[in-house]
Amino acid sequence: MKIKIINPNTTETMTKNIELAGQKFARSDSEVYAVSPSMGPESIESFYDDYLCIPGVLEEVIKGDKEEDVDAFVIACFGDPGLWAAREVTSKPVVGIAEAAIATAKLLSPNFSIVTPLHRSRKITEEVLHMHGAERFCRSIRTTDLTVLDFDKDLKKGLDVLALTSKAAVEQDRAECILLGCAGFVTFVEQLQMDLGVPVLDGVSPAVKLAEALVDMGCKTSKSLTYSFPEKKSIKGFSQILQP
Amino acid sequence: MKIKIINPNTTETMTKNIELAGQKFARSDSEVYAVSPSMGPESIESFYDDYLCIPGVLEEVIKGDKEEDVDAFVIACFGDPGLWAAREVTSKPVVGIAEAAIATAKLLSPNFSIVTPLHRSRKITEEVLHMHGAERFCRSIRTTDLTVLDFDKDLKKGLDVLALTSKAAVEQDRAECILLGCAGFVTFVEQLQMDLGVPVLDGVSPAVKLAEALVDMGCKTSKSLTYSFPEKKSIKGFSQILQP
Amino acid sequence: MKIKIINPNTTETMTKNIELAGQKFARSDSEVYAVSPSMGPESIESFYDDYLCIPGVLEEVIKGDKEEDVDAFVIACFGDPGLWAAREVTSKPVVGIAEAAIATAKLLSPNFSIVTPLHRSRKITEEVLHMHGAERFCRSIRTTDLTVLDFDKDLKKGLDVLALTSKAAVEQDRAECILLGCAGFVTFVEQLQMDLGVPVLDGVSPAVKLAEALVDMGCKTSKSLTYSFPEKKSIKGFSQILQP
């Protein structure tokens, strides 16, 4: 089976790490690969970034569906940007990493906290909780002073900050599981889990495993109403591939 | 004062009607004008359409802020597409028409129903209710078999369908106010209000009036955290104007 | 246009300040004036006070409607006392200042905190959030050791306490906007806004501006069900004006 991970930002080092995380627990007969879109921001921290990455994400979904014989898609940014639209343009399963992390955490723990880069992104994270109906299971959202790219540049400092922030969530907010609220954090999972003594989840590995499960069961996205294919219409200023 | 209305779709007849609705109750010293973005879909009915209109909307906001000396913005599509991102790229007030219609309805009535074109758009409308915290005030969302462009093409048929659908909301769902869930419906407001005997609101006129009020009070969007300007970063594949 | 502000308490200095706040951003062709009812408490801090001010408020609404040719009403106490009943006795728009402050804050900020006088009034403020469906947008309600009249008597001390309390809301609760939860606080708005760096809103100015907007659009309260005029019946012990 073929699973295409789309890193919605255009930072290739991050795409590479995400691919490794996606392959880490994949089955031997799953082909898992990650791409960045041709357009979009180099990191996603504001609503602005979030919306500007979506056309590129959708382009990659459509290409994967029509040209690459993909069986399922993973959108690898913790805001799950464009998830609902992606489900419109293909009938193959599409899984968001926030969605996957939350679904997995609920199977292992009565609650969780989310640790995510910038303070400004709190509302984006709150909206992701709403998307998946997980408000009641979230003990806290904890944010840091570092940007997404700061974490990518100084791994040692990033790990220290994440460890401290996660520890506060466990001890002060009584979180029994930690979700890493950024696809770029996949490199920190194992070390954090050892330090904290509670499950620590990035969303990329769980998303790939959920995608595998859906493909195994032959599941398709429901096309009866909300997620039916977009109506045929002209869409100005975008590539041919984005014309429905 | 200068108020720029952005019709997120690219259908110019609709933009013209929206402009008239925006000017209808505007103060004599307000300059109100409407534009369509250079890119995006000709109507907005799916999440796909919704996301693909946003880059164009944001471009118009940035241009309005930097080049046109605009005092406030109105986004004239009932899904309020890109509203939160628009508040990031300018400190001038930005008002969505769903937001304005809901805020106005709550001042006049204990509840309302929303009448909106296609059945598939129900979830988009539910998300708009969530954005503005209005779930509890909404008696029902009622949808029709007609597309946005169908209403634009056959006004008589459109009015009949809207009247019937609205009447059902009033009589069966006990709605005490009707919100027209599509910017294209501005031409039907007066006739419907006469027929139904309850307030009927499009969002365009209220949005312009709220924008005027905010400008009069010297209000600016809060830039302390969530809506602060996007971080400087490279955004591939978009025009210069969209580089933060 | 004629807008009548009703200060539900009987402290005339407060009524005067409220009138000034109401006139501050009003259009030049709006006549804005404030009154106190002939009956009721000198300040409103308990549910007891809240209920005992309502008959006087309703009397002023009815008089304004029948005798003073008023176009819209503002109820200027942050508990919005009697708002729903006021909408029953007139078809002219009635706006509460908590309602107006909340509606305005939501246009400018993803959230807000409310700063209000006495600790005991927290539940009254919680109920106001419920009335307007704004629970999810409120980061915190912060209260002080001072009564409403204390603030009126010692402005310097009042400002200091408000500044400190608001600062705590911004820094500890991450509020991105401050609502002043007492009509008597209108005199502190500008100073606080300068100190805090986030929007600070009293409700009086926004309520007047919303009232102007509703009148401009020709909006009337929905009279179809909940807010229809009270049934004709005898009401003992109240003035002739309160007989429906």
Added chain:
Amino acid sequence: MKIKIINPNTTETMTKNIELAGQKFARSDSEVYAVSPSMGPESIESFYDDYLCIPGVLEEVIKGDKEEDVDAFVIACFGDPGLWAAREVTSKPVVGIAEAAIATAKLLSPNFSIVTPLHRSRKITEEVLHMHGAERFCRSIRTTDLTVLDFDKDLKKGLDVLALTSKAAVEQDRAECILLGCAGFVTFVEQLQMDLGVPVLDGVSPAVKLAEALVDMGCKTSKSLTYSFPEKKSIKGFSQILQP
């Protein structure tokens, strides 16, 4: 023990029926009596009526506390008008009949429907559900074409309408218990219960029994914050007894 029931409206035939319902299951050593206030409307159907009955209710509570050696109070209108203020002016227990009916229903059934006179009162009933946190337990609110006084005047017709409305709640809304949403309905309880085969509750009897229980346990209203006695202040236009 002495329990004072206050019928917030001024219709004496209703007060008499309420007194009988209150005495029906009272213990032999409980003195239960009902009064109407000296001021207020003859029936309570709108928010207007609701607020105008409260000063009279509070007067009766204060008189009961200071002059009549009352042990507990019951407010006998299904909107529980003035309940929170009543708890401020005395430390003796005060029980609302909606509150009592809801609390009792929850002990007997997983859910209930409320049957109440006029269509316009739906929102008042919704607010009572909110007051007591019972939204989730309520299957439906069903209303009729008759006013409160209509039920008082034509008992036969009233019973027929109530029976039909309640039956619809049981059969169509799957209500497993019926609450009678008007103190005037106490005369219909037994007949309805026989017809419907599910528990039928008026609030008056349960309120008296809850009041007895609270007095037996020596319970007092919490005076630490919200329900502490109103601050001393001048209240214009009301009797001496209403000055705190």
Added chain:
Amino acid sequence: MKIKIINPNTTETMTKNIELAGQKFARSDSEVYAVSPSMGPESIESFYDDYLCIPGVLEEVIKGDKEEDVDAFVIACFGDPGLWAAREVTSKPVVGIAEAAIATAKLLSPNFSIVTPLHRSRKITEEVLHMHGAERFCRSIRTTDLTVLDFDKDLKKGLDVLALTSKAAVEQDRAECILLGCAGFVTFVEQLQMDLGVPVLDGVSPAVKLAEALVDMGCKTSKSLTYSFPEKKSIKGFSQILQP
């Protein structure tokens, strides 16, 4: 009248204390007695304990109904274990002590905090709040380092810990009433109430009083749907008394 209290755990000293608490405010003509089931854990702290006590509780309800001529039942563990099933196997009223404590607190105070033994039991307590729809009224759940049996063994230490924990709820969480979240705490009620200055409620006394009230009114559990008697079927591995 005969009221049977079932202490779901098998610790007899606790059963004795619970019986005393149940008799404390009971009417002179009420026969109140407490039993422990023949099977189940010696204390209830985990979901595991909670579920394993239920068969024994149900056995005692059925025996009470069929053999002991009981008029009403009280389940005396703050998780209200098996409450809904108990209502299926008898038509006599069944009252849980968490349910009774919560219902009583709401009559006396706008909110409460719950103080309960072990940190691990927080989710059990959250579920009890959900069962009774009381989430919004609960200021906080505060837990301790002591087990249920620790409190039983060292009363002095238990009281100190409870006093400290309750004080934190009152002062830091602004709780206006304290609920003791363990049937074993009945011995501490009076001392705590004196220390704290807000109402302190165990659930046992209130449950007996509610049971008395329901019996006085002739109330039966609704048998129309959810709580109808279990279908006849074979249940392996349980005593004859548990066969429906």
Added chain:
Amino acid sequence: MKIKIINPNTTETMTKNIELAGQKFARSDSEVYAVSPSMGPESIESFYDDYLCIPGVLEEVIKGDKEEDVDAFVIACFGDPGLWAAREVTSKPVVGIAEAAIATAKLLSPNFSIVTPLHRSRKITEEVLHMHGAERFCRSIRTTDLTVLDFDKDLKKGLDVLALTSKAAVEQDRAECILLGCAGFVTFVEQLQMDLGVPVLDGVSPAVKLAEALVDMGCKTSKSLTYSFPEKKSIKGFSQILQP
């Protein structure tokens, strides 16, 4: 990997069908087997049945953990009975079939309806929605006149009733996915999916796939607080295996 499915009821034909459903999409290297407990009811329709099956379920979990070298558990009854307790007695993943069906449905569809046997079980189903935070995603719960065992006995009639009931959910409630609310329905999945044109999910297959995914990732249940192992204590009347 070894996955043990526990059918909480004692009807062996059902256990056999559940085993087949569990194996249907399992990976070739997964050993999937199903058992019934030694004690408990032959079907689960009431809260009574639900609680009485739990000790047997927990026994099978403990045996699987200690004696059978199981890697993950599935509890195969749509009420997810004993799920939280099962997570206390083992650190291996435990998945409920309602939980799995809901998690899978959310990946494929914006909403779903649940079709479940008896009318009386509605509240059990509502509680399962609460357990997993899925209230908002559920369009409706639809119930039938048939018992669990009726479906097992007359497959043809069962399928007809299910098809009719599901069709109503799709057409009248706008469900875009159907969840089969009974483990016994696994035999109907394929036929229903063909008839309805929307995804139809039993929970058994998805639960096995989720269990596989969790085991692949090396996930363990969080043991830090809520799901830590039960305290050591005596539990009367149960087998040695149930002593913590």
